[in-house]
Amino acid sequence: MYFALARRRHKLYSNTDRDNASFSLAFCEKLPEQISARKLAAATDNFSGDNVVGDGGFGVVYRAVLENGQVVAVKKLSSCGLQGDREFRAELQTLGELKHKNLVPLLGYCSDNNDRLLIYKYLKNGSVDTWLYCREPGMKPLDWPTRLRIARGAAQGIAYLHQGCEQRHAIIHRDIKVSNILLDEEFEAHVADFGLARLVNAGETHVSTDVAGTIGYIPPEYSHKCFATPKGDVYSFGVVCLEMLTAKRPTDQFFRKNTGLVAWVLGLRSGEEKRMALDECLRERCEHGAEFDQMVEMMRIACWCCRDAPSKRPSMQEVASLLERLEKRVVLGGGGGGGSPTPLLERDRDGRSSSTSSSSSAPVDDPCVVELTTTV
Ligand SMILES: Nc1ncnc2c1ncn2[C@@H]1O[C@H](COP(=O)(O)OP(=O)(O)OP(=O)(O)O)[C@@H](O)[C@H]1O
Ligand SMILES: [Mg+2]
Numbered sequence: 001m002y003f004a005l006a007r008r009r010h011k012l013y014s015n016t017d018r019d020n021a022s023f024s025l026a027f028c029e030k031l032p033e034q035i036s037a038r039k040l041a042a043a044t045d046n047f048s049g050d051n052v053v054g055d056g057g058f059g060v061v062y063r064a065v066l067e068n069g070q071v072v073a074v075k076k077l078s079s080c081g082l083q084g085d086r087e088f089r090a091e092l093q094t095l096g097e098l099k100h101k102n103l104v105p106l107l108g109y110c111s112d113n114n115d116r117l118l119i120y121k122y123l124k125n126g127s128v129d130t131w132l133y134c135r136e137p138g139m140k141p142l143d144w145p146t147r148l149r150i151a152r153g154a155a156q157g158i159a160y161l162h163q164g165c166e167q168r169h170a171i172i173h174r175d176i177k178v179s180n181i182l183l184d185e186e187f188e189a190h191v192a193d194f195g196l197a198r199l200v201n202a203g204e205t206h207v208s209t210d211v212a213g214t215i216g217y218i219p220p221e222y223s224h225k226c227f228a229t230p231k232g233d234v235y236s237f238g239v240v241c242l243e244m245l246t247a248k249r250p251t252d253q254f255f256r257k258n259t260g261l262v263a264w265v266l267g268l269r270s271g272e273e274k275r276m277a278l279d280e281c282l283r284e285r286c287e288h289g290a291e292f293d294q295m296v297e298m299m300r301i302a303c304w305c306c307r308d309a310p311s312k313r314p315s316m317q318e319v320a321s322l323l324e325r326l327e328k329r330v331v332l333g334g335g336g337g338g339g340s341p342t343p344l345l346e347r348d349r350d351g352r353s354s355s356t357s358s359s360s361s362a363p364v365d366d367p368c369v370v371e372l373t374t375t376v
Helices: 037-043 082-097 128-133 144-162 230-246 261-266 271-277 289-305 316-331
Strands: 003-005 011-014 052-055 059-065 071-077 106-112 115-121 170-172 181-183 189-191 198-200
Touching: 037 059, 037 071, 037 106, 037 115, 071 082, 082 106, 082 115, 082 198, 128 181, 128 230, 144 170, 144 181, 144 189, 144 230, 144 289, 144 316, 170 230, 230 261, 230 289, 230 316, 261 289, 271 289, 289 316
Parallel strands: none
Antiparallel strands: 003 011, 052 059, 059 071, 071 115, 106 115, 170 198, 181 189
């Protein structure tokens, strides 16, 4: 198995030719609009540094204004040959054909000599990564209802990808992380970056491929098996939820050598330990019992997603529906008065009933998640 370490963010990507990477767009049934390199140069002031909004492992992202006044984001893939082409193809092959309110809309593309550019809807509030770790002056930390709404939205977007149908293949994203969840002006989540995505044929549960993704988000089973499954995305999504709760990166220096965010949270036992693990600005809200219960519940869902054995993890559809119900519970008055609402997850993994009086009473490494019994 060969893989290369990209410049930034500890990203792993395949360096082999195993996925038939010769460049052609013939594979795409439906392509978004093709936009000329000349128009994109004009829209970005000749790719001026003043318009750069982000710089990732595969290229630079610019804010651009098209001739008709529309503001878009233009990602100029670095000219790293094969890998750039593969990212470009994967993005067009997957995102080009998808439409969902929680996926970033791909509006167009440009393939001109060695240049590969992708044009997306511009999402004004940038990435969750920025809001958790790189806030600029004037950016207040995200409050709890917003974080829960983002997690719910991202889960719905990923669940949609995983759900193939007669018209299209299921899709495994393979690079779910906080910098790939973008936020619009209403802070609705949009999953982005399909450069590592793979299509799953009907009737198949996995795709044979190389190890790829970003260190800290790669599920343990990928380190010794050359295939990707939807449960790999579920693991990465669990890490994202833990970050939104704790504001700690998965491989933060805070964690002792050989441990990381997942192992750390799995080791938390008491309600007080969990409270102390929360992002400081969430901790301040813990007097509001209903919100604290939601946080603990989300921690339990995240831990379920991060279980070592993929078969013990929930499907993305289950996660999305749990988060949807968790979000509605407070809105509909499930907590409000500070009492503990009934946990959404109330059986242990062998199917035995567990306490339903307070979700925080169950250890987070034993998230008691087999079936959902609470209706909102
Ligand atoms: N459609 C968009 N609208 C607004 N900002 C965007 C958009 N797409 C990307 N960005 C910004 O550009 C940043 C860099 O994105 P990019 O995907 O290139 O790198 P990354 O996600 O940080 O790392 P990686 O290359 O590993 O995915 C994002 O974190 C986000 O802040
Ligand atoms: Mg990205």
